Amino acid sequence: MKKKLNVGIIGYGFMGRAHSNAFRQVNHFFDLEHELVLKVASARNAERLEAFREKAGWEEAETDWRKMIERDDIDIIDIAAPNDWHRDMAIAAAEAGKMIWCEKPLARNGEEGREMVKAVEKAGVRNMVWYNYRRVPAVTLAKMIVDSGRLGKIYHYRANFLQDWTISEDLPQGGEGLWRLDVNAAGSGVTGDLLAHCIDTAIWLNGNITRVTARTETFVKERHHNLTGQVEPVGIDDASMFLCDFANGSLGLFEATRYARGHKALYTLEINGANASIRWDLHDLHRLEYFDHGDESALRGWRSIHITDAGGDHPYMDHWWVPGLQIGYEHSFTHQVADFLSDLETGATTQPDFADALITQDVCDAVISSGQSGHWVEV
């Protein structure tokens, strides 16, 4: 008989839906001691909350998230609310002794993030941040390749995250579905929303970033604000790019934008080592490209590895279908929660936790700061 763990979620947006799916699915594909129960869903808008509760499969609805956190029968709090709520919710959950899963970025800035880390450390509660792309099987395999030492000395790391959905000047900012364009809610623009993913993966694969020089830009200076009903200055960065140094001596180059026409969610990364290189692209997320200089000279080429081997050596894939058949983006969350539950059995720490995410937050803050000052900024 599995041990039940009751989850309480806050937020019913895109991430609320993606998390819920992972919670519903994980026990159907992974053998674990614990079973997740979708116990309570929380949000302020009662009507939308009820629609979400029913469709996503939560047992109860609660419009006051603080009440939900106070419930004794809730084991885990999952924060899927906008960034400006992360700190207060996490601190309350920590004080209530709950395990905490928090959507990325950790917070709007390092200051908030540091309070959150302090809170979970003080409370001694398990915590995790949803940098889900680490658990795309191809990215996990990239990590395994890096850890194997095959790449040799690393010279270059580059990543970008290109979208095109905010090009129209008619798009408003703020409120339901558009809080990512409101600096008060989001903390930053593409830096926290998109680059944060790139940075998290980069640190995981290539170690710490020591300094950055950045260029940030807001292409559309004013947008109608859904909360005030007025045209308001846009406070977020529409585009953000930076050069950096890694602690291992390699050079980094990062870029994110929502103004790259033709790209929907093109998160790509590449690592060049003395002996081998790796490339990955979210648009074709089941393919990992790998170049091994050790291959026989005439036959060297980038290998397009289709990361779908069930019963083979491709991470996570033995839990799914048969070779050649892909799984969706959404299962990066399923894998993360499976790892958390597995770690719970062994006592291991699940990465990235709040402390890991704070490091990424600090790089984000350095990027924003450098974008303002025009100087190199130490992290």
Add this chain to the structure above:
Amino acid sequence: MKKKLNVGIIGYGFMGRAHSNAFRQVNHFFDLEHELVLKVASARNAERLEAFREKAGWEEAETDWRKMIERDDIDIIDIAAPNDWHRDMAIAAAEAGKMIWCEKPLARNGEEGREMVKAVEKAGVRNMVWYNYRRVPAVTLAKMIVDSGRLGKIYHYRANFLQDWTISEDLPQGGEGLWRLDVNAAGSGVTGDLLAHCIDTAIWLNGNITRVTARTETFVKERHHNLTGQVEPVGIDDASMFLCDFANGSLGLFEATRYARGHKALYTLEINGANASIRWDLHDLHRLEYFDHGDESALRGWRSIHITDAGGDHPYMDHWWVPGLQIGYEHSFTHQVADFLSDLETGATTQPDFADALITQDVCDAVISSGQSGHWVEV
């Protein structure tokens, strides 16, 4: 309040798992009048059945499928058993007045299939066959393009389904997980297993096939048989390829094999019309390639369309995530069951039904027959 529909499934293999997932997920992503209940799972091996029941989320287990069919509280029978069971199960379910979903191919041959069609017609029960690839969003979009008339007169249709998992001579045939290699269980080899998918899609997109000339081959002539414990002749076709004519005057070329080293499940299709062409590939199932001769001359090229637009015009995708983010292979089943439930509301027929699948079965039979005779065979 949704109307509940109780499902009884037979079979816990790869397809049993895939169907179960669709049944669990469909109401979480589609707004429908009916709600599926995973009521009873049936199979002969009680121990394995129980493990499947628990993991896949079925309420009850029943080792006698006939008993399950007889239950009054079961509305739908889902057949996910090996091919040699399809006929008897479908006829029993029809006689019991159940709606029937049957895994493809319809049967081991047209003779069995014809009995099944007769049974469901006599009983007047809704029926459907799991040619799931029609509901991969990119393939559905292909159908929409074809139906729009953009392609103009069609000249060519080509498809193949290439795998490489049976190359080793040490692989046994028959029994759990390997019944597809046993001609008694499967009816045929790659013709019924793989080409049947290609043929179903082809008929859907390009109309009927009128005649075929085929070459079938069994590369490994003898394999250990798991059921007899002896080395036995291999009765299935390891590879099958054929040329054909379509009723619309276009030429067809099809191939399937399990001996194409390097390909896991490479189902590709291409249609060439006078004005435009389409290509698709299961290994990158979210991309549809489209060439439009009407594009300005200097700028003509194959468009690689990433079929992930939520809130846009890409079929099914508004039920999932955000642009750029893929869904998995498994949701082709989710879409099919969603369509069935939606058709149930309107009274429309859900395709492909048994009668549709019988046409595909007849083409498969003609292929096997031509492979034996060396002559063109009319369908």
Add this chain to the structure above:
Amino acid sequence: MKKKLNVGIIGYGFMGRAHSNAFRQVNHFFDLEHELVLKVASARNAERLEAFREKAGWEEAETDWRKMIERDDIDIIDIAAPNDWHRDMAIAAAEAGKMIWCEKPLARNGEEGREMVKAVEKAGVRNMVWYNYRRVPAVTLAKMIVDSGRLGKIYHYRANFLQDWTISEDLPQGGEGLWRLDVNAAGSGVTGDLLAHCIDTAIWLNGNITRVTARTETFVKERHHNLTGQVEPVGIDDASMFLCDFANGSLGLFEATRYARGHKALYTLEINGANASIRWDLHDLHRLEYFDHGDESALRGWRSIHITDAGGDHPYMDHWWVPGLQIGYEHSFTHQVADFLSDLETGATTQPDFADALITQDVCDAVISSGQSGHWVEV
């Protein structure tokens, strides 16, 4: 001091231009004992011949090809005239004791080809046919891989050659630039023009073809004929596809058409062996795709080899630029003539010669015959 070899060419069309380029260039990139002299160009239309002579760099023009062949100072006759002239020109050149280079296909049919083979054998003159694609570096590397035995037992060979330039019904047949559509001049349609390339490469890479079953089609039944000024029945095959057996037990599947909208000259080939597979595509002619099942399981993938390593192991490429920089289609001819001149030094036979090309011609004839009879035809 290099030994000079005087060449006389017949024909100034596309192939006349391509051959001339190779003759002009070969000594600038390859170190050879012999130096080619572009001595005489021959064709019937004096005005166009003169324009060609000047632009392509030939010393003299001669409207009577028989006179050119009779000249003592001509060492090599290069036949770049339409197919219906190959036999007479080759026999005359052989009788005059000239070395002969002949554009493919060898002739309009095997009967003509056999006379040509007999003539060169009787005369004992060196001879060669321009199946140039063997000398695309990527294809030559494919041959090296095959010869190394890496592929293991071969199961499948497939090739196609897809074009789209004759879809319009308004395109006339016959005469300058369009003789390929006139069955009297060409002998056949895509079978001799396109499939012949696929067949030549296939036999080179995978050995003899023993029997075929084919489907040929003429989509546009009548076209204006430029020579008669009348609308005339079209005698060529617009599309041709066939299944075949190779002597080594592998299965073959071939297709060519000029009605595949979106494809300009998509010659692709693929070989699947038990241990490894190869793919190539003329549209990206510097890339060879290679899959090696011997690669470590998790890291197996199709390698996209960019065949541009100068100073490395990529065939022919050390004669050109630096790694990463491509050469053009036209240098497949340059390589072939370089090989011929190199073989002349050593006495080796340059392949494919007339006898090799006759084998390909016989397969083409079998395809046409099977397309008419609907039966398997032995080669």
Add this chain to the structure above:
Amino acid sequence: MKKKLNVGIIGYGFMGRAHSNAFRQVNHFFDLEHELVLKVASARNAERLEAFREKAGWEEAETDWRKMIERDDIDIIDIAAPNDWHRDMAIAAAEAGKMIWCEKPLARNGEEGREMVKAVEKAGVRNMVWYNYRRVPAVTLAKMIVDSGRLGKIYHYRANFLQDWTISEDLPQGGEGLWRLDVNAAGSGVTGDLLAHCIDTAIWLNGNITRVTARTETFVKERHHNLTGQVEPVGIDDASMFLCDFANGSLGLFEATRYARGHKALYTLEINGANASIRWDLHDLHRLEYFDHGDESALRGWRSIHITDAGGDHPYMDHWWVPGLQIGYEHSFTHQVADFLSDLETGATTQPDFADALITQDVCDAVISSGQSGHWVEV
């Protein structure tokens, strides 16, 4: 009768070979009033010069380049010598009233470049710099698309040039074939060698760059020097990356390195406009990718345009073969010299000339300067 133009070349390296090929070929493919004569080749090493002269097809050899420049029968001086010779040779040629073609980069730095510009302006001689990639047909088409205004407001420009040939620490610097690693001969490392190409194309396509912030790195600090016979500090930049602003308000991101394992000469560029985007890649130089947001929503995708339409609208391609057949890298030079000769007829200026190349040189200098200072540098 064509007017003859006698060319004198200085240098027999990679670029000497590539230029010679263009000079030999241009009149065979383009109809021009002038005919180039490969008159004199010059270099200091008499033995190697003679081998080059014979193989590349030059009439005469001259070990003293100043003597060659002084000859009355030379019309054009082509400088294909290392960067440290450009200034003196160009000034001498200008003073002698010759037309001048100079290999890129213009010089080792802006100071030298400015002297060269002054010299040609004073002398009033035609001049041109070999930024050959502008004349790859796909890149020329990109320019045509940009000029058509289809892209709309430009937001982003990114380019990189990735190689991997200097990773080994055993590679020496300096002297024959390796002067690019010697800062005295080259002026800079990848900035002048590789980024200069990216910058030239960028300015051509997207206008001037106003400021940059850069990170340059020398990974291998010491190498054996072929000229001194000693291990010497490496003065060049092994890697160089920078962020920039364009005058049109778009953001730029550039990177070049010789330490990107797996890439031979991966020059890629991408432009994102409000309405459309373009991508190109030197490794597949005949393909241009184009995304047009104006395409019907469901059918939008990156078009892979195979820029090989003869008799169509693809720049330069009507001079070559037939659709689908590629030409080589080397014909970017052929096209440039064809344009020069065509401009000579009309009196138009051929771009890029020395003045254009000086702008690129100034950006390179700014990059090096910013790499040293860590500050944004105005151009």
